[in-house]
Amino acid sequence: MKRSNYKRLFKLFYGYRRWFLLSIILNIFFAAGALAIPALSAALIDYGILKGNFGHVLDIGFLMLIAAVIAGICQIANAAIAVWASEYCTHVLRKKTFEKIQTLSFGNIDRFRSSDLLVRLTTDIMNVKTAVMQTIMNLMQAPLLLIGAIIILHFTAQSLMWIIVSLLIIFTISLIIYFVIVEPAFSRKQKKIDGVNKALRETLTGIRVVKAFVRQQYEIDKYQGAINELKIAALRPQHVMAYLMPTVIAISFLGFGAVYYFGGVNVLSGEGLLIGNVTSAVQYILILMMPLMIIAIVLPFITQANASLTRIFEIMDAIPEISDPINPIQVNPDTVKGRVIFEHVDFAYRNENGEPEGEVLKDINLIAEPGETIGFLGSTGCGKSSLISLIPRFYDVTRGKVTIDGVDVRDMKQSTLRSIIGICLQEPVLFSGNIRDAITFGRSDMTDDEMIVASKAADVDGFVKNIPETYDGKVARRGANFSGGQRQRLSIARALATKPRILILDDSTSACDVATEARIQDAITDMMKNVTKFIVAQRISSVITADRIVLMEHGRIVASGTHTELLAENALYQEIYESQLGSGLHPGGAS
Numbered sequence: 239m240k241r242s243n244y245k246r247l248f249k250l251f252y253g254y255r256r257w258f259l260l261s262i263i264l265n266i267f268f269a270a271g272a273l274a275i276p277a278l279s280a281a282l283i284d285y286g287i288l289k290g291n292f293g294h295v296l297d298i299g300f301l302m303l304i305a306a307v308i309a310g311i312c313q314i315a316n317a318a319i320a321v322w323a324s325e326y327c328t329h330v331l332r333k334k335t336f337e338k339i340q341t342l343s344f345g346n347i348d349r350f351r352s353s354d355l356l357v358r359l360t361t362d363i364m365n366v367k368t369a370v371m372q373t374i375m376n377l378m379q380a381p382l383l384l385i386g387a388i389i390i391l392h393f394t395a396q397s398l399m400w401i402i403v404s405l406l407i408i409f410t411i412s413l414i415i416y417f418v419i420v421e422p423a424f425s426r427k428q429k430k431i432d433g434v435n436k437a438l439r440e441t442l443t444g445i446r447v448v449k450a451f452v453r454q455q456y457e458i459d460k461y462q463g464a465i466n467e468l469k470i471a472a473l474r475p476q477h478v479m480a481y482l483m484p485t486v487i488a489i490s491f492l493g494f495g496a497v498y499y500f501g502g503v504n505v506l507s508g509e510g511l512l513i514g515n516v517t518s519a520v521q522y523i524l525i526l527m528m529p530l531m532i533i534a535i536v537l538p539f540i541t542q543a544n545a546s547l548t549r550i551f552e553i554m555d556a557i558p559e560i561s562d563p564i565n566p567i568q569v570n571p572d573t574v575k576g577r578v579i580f581e582h583v584d585f586a587y588r589n590e591n592g593e594p595e596g597e598v599l600k601d602i603n604l605i606a607e608p609g610e611t612i613g614f615l616g617s618t619g620c621g622k623s624s625l626i627s628l629i630p631r632f633y634d635v636t637r638g639k640v641t642i643d644g645v646d647v648r649d650m651k652q653s654t655l656r657s658i659i660g661i662c663l664q665e666p667v668l669f670s671g672n673i674r675d676a677i678t679f680g681r682s683d684m685t686d687d688e689m690i691v692a693s694k695a696a697d698v699d700g701f702v703k704n705i706p707e708t709y710d711g712k713v714a715r716r717g718a719n720f721s722g723g724q725r726q727r728l729s730i731a732r733a734l735a736t737k738p739r740i741l742i743l744d745d746s747t748s749a750c751d752v753a754t755e756a757r758i759q760d761a762i763t764d765m766m767k768n769v770t771k772f773i774v775a776q777r778i779s780s781v782i783t784a785d786r787i788v789l790m791e792h793g794r795i796v797a798s799g800t801h802t803e804l805l806a807e808n809a810l811y812q813e814i815y816e817s818q819l820g821s822g823l824h825p826g827g828a829s
C-alpha cells in the first residue's frame with residue numbers, strides 16, 4: 239500500500255490539522271469512557287451489590303453514568319468532525335482535480351480519456367471520502383480500545399489473560415485469512431465493476447445507434463456477460479465478509495464461556511478473582527473484539543481509497559503537454575494581421591508514454607496571407623484536422639514551426655494566441671444554457687448587436703427567430719434539442735462572435751445543405767475580409783470559393799491552387815470533383 243498517498247492527502251489538509259488533533263483527543267476520551275465502564279461495573283458488583291453497600295452502588299453508578307456521557311458526547315463530536323472532514327476533503331479534491339484538468343492540453347486529455355476522468359472525479363473521490371470518514375470515526379479509536387482493554391485485563395484478571403490471548407490469536411488468524419482472500423478478491427471485483435460501467439456507458443451513449451441497427455439483443459448479451467462476471471467476482475468477497483461477523487460472534491461466545499467457566503472456578507476456589515472481575519472480563523472481550531472488527535471492516539475501504547488516491551494524484555501530477563513560455567513574446571491581439579506560416583512542419587501524436595509515435599504530418603510548408611481563405615481537401619484521416627490544430631497549439635509540432643506574423647506560436651501566451659483565433663471544431667459541442675450563452679461563450683462582454691451580426695452570418699438568426707424565446711431559448715446538454723446542422727451553425731456563430739484574426743472551420747458545414755453552406759460562406763467572406771480563414775472540408779462545395787485549395791494525402795500537401803487551377807491540372811482533384819459534383823451540380827460558381 240502506498241503510504242505516501244495518505245501523507246499527501248494529509249498535507250492537503252495541513253491547515254486544518256487542529257481538527258485532526260481534536261479528533262484524536264475526542265477518541266482518547268471516548269476510549270477512556272468506554273474502557274472505564276466495565277471496570278466500574280466490576281467495582282459496583284464486588285463492593286456495592288455483593289457487600290450490600292447502597293452508597294457505593296449510587297456513587298459507582300453515578301461514575302458509570304459520567305463515563306457513558308463522556309464517551310457518548312466525544313463519539314458524537316468526533317462523528318461531526320468525521321462528516322465535516324470527509325465532505326471538505328471531497329470538496330477540495332473535486333476542486334483541485336477539476337482546476338487541474340482545465341490546465342491540461344489535448345494530448346493529456348487524449349491519454350486520460352474523458353470517461354476515465356469522469357470516474358476519477360466521481361467514484362474515486364467518493365472512495366476517498368468514505369475512507370476519511372471511516373478512519374476518523376472508527377479506525378482511530380481501534381488501537382486505543384485494543385491496547386487499553388489488554389492493559390486493564392492484565393491488571394484486573396491476570397489469571398484469565400491466557401483466554402484473552404488465545405482469543406486474540408484465533409481472531410487475528412481469522413483476520414489474516416480474511417484479508418488474504420478478500421483483498422485480491424476486492425480488486426478483482428473493482429475491475430469487473432469498471433467493466434460493467436464501461437459497457438453501460440458505451441451502450442447508453444450510443445443507444446440511438448443500437449436501436450437504429452436493431453442491436454438491442456447483442457447489447458443485452460454483452461451487458462449480461464459483464465454483470466455475470468461481476469456477480470461471480472463479487473460473490474467471494476461478499477461471502478467472506480458476511481461470514482466475518484458470525485465468526486467474531488462465535489469466537490466471542492467461546493470466550494465468554496471460557497471466562498465464565500475458568501473465572502467461576504477461580505472465584506469459587508478463592509484464587510483471587512472477584513465476581514465483578516469475571517463479568518468485567520467478559521465486557522472487555524467485547525471491547526477487544528470491537529476494534530478488530532473495525533479494522534476488518536474499514537481496511538478494505540482504506541485499500542480501495544489508496545488505489546483511488548493514486549488515480550486522483552495522477553491527474554494532479556500530470557504535466558500539461560503544452561505550457562506557456564517563460565518569457566512570452568508580447569503580441570497585441572488588436573494589431574495582429576494574421577499571416578500564418580507552416581515551415582517544414584512534422585507532427586505525430588504521442589503514445590501512452592508521452593513519446594511521439596507514427597508521423598501524421600510530414601514536411602508541411604504553407605503560407606496563408608492575411609485575409610486569405612485556404613480550403614483543405616483530402617481523404618479522411620489524411621491529417622487535415624491535425625494540421626489546423628497546430629495553429630492554436632492544441633498540439634505542438636514535432637519538427638519545424640508554425641508562426642503568426644512571424645512569431646512562433648510556442649513563443650506566445652496561450653491565452654493571447656487563442657484570443658486571436660476563432661475555431662469551430664469538427665464536433666459542434668454546445669453547453670447547456672440558452673442560445674445567447676452559447677453564442678457569446680468565447681466573449682461574454684459582447685453586445686446583443688454584435689451577437690446578432692455573428693448569428694446572421696452563421697445563418698442562425700433565421701431559425702432562432704422561429705423559437706418563441708428567440709435568443710433566450712433553451713440549449714439542452716450538448717445541444718441535443720437542435721439538429722446537427724443547427725448545432726454546426728450555432729458553433730460557427732460562436733467562433734465568428736469572438737471577432738478573430740484567424741478563423742478555423744473544421745468540417746463545420748458538413749451537416750448543412752449546400753444552399754445554407756453557400757449563404758454562410760458568402761456572409762463570412764463579407765464579414766471577415768481581413769481575417770485569415772482555414773476551412774477544412776470533405777465536400778468540394780465547402781471550399782470551392784476559397785482563394786486557395788490545399789490538397790492533402792497521407793499527411794503531406796500534394797497540390798494547392800484555386801479551384802479552377804486544380805480542376806485544370808490536378809488528376810486527384812479532378813477525380814474528387816467528378817465523384818462529388820460531376821453529375822452536373824455546380825454550386826458556388828464552379829466552372
Ligand SMILES: Nc1ncnc2c1ncn2[C@@H]1O[C@H](COP(=O)(O)OP(=O)(O)OP(=O)(O)O)[C@@H](O)[C@H]1O
Nearest residue numbers: 348587598616617618619620621622623624625664
Ligand atoms: N487524438 C489523436 N490521437 C492519436 N491519433 C490521432 C488523433 N487524432 C487523429 N489521429 C490520427 O491522425 C491521423 C490524421 O487524423 P486527422 O483527424 O487529422 O485526419 P482528417 O484528415 O482531419 O480526417 P477526417 O477528414 O476524417 O476528419 C489519423 O490517422 C488519425 O487516426
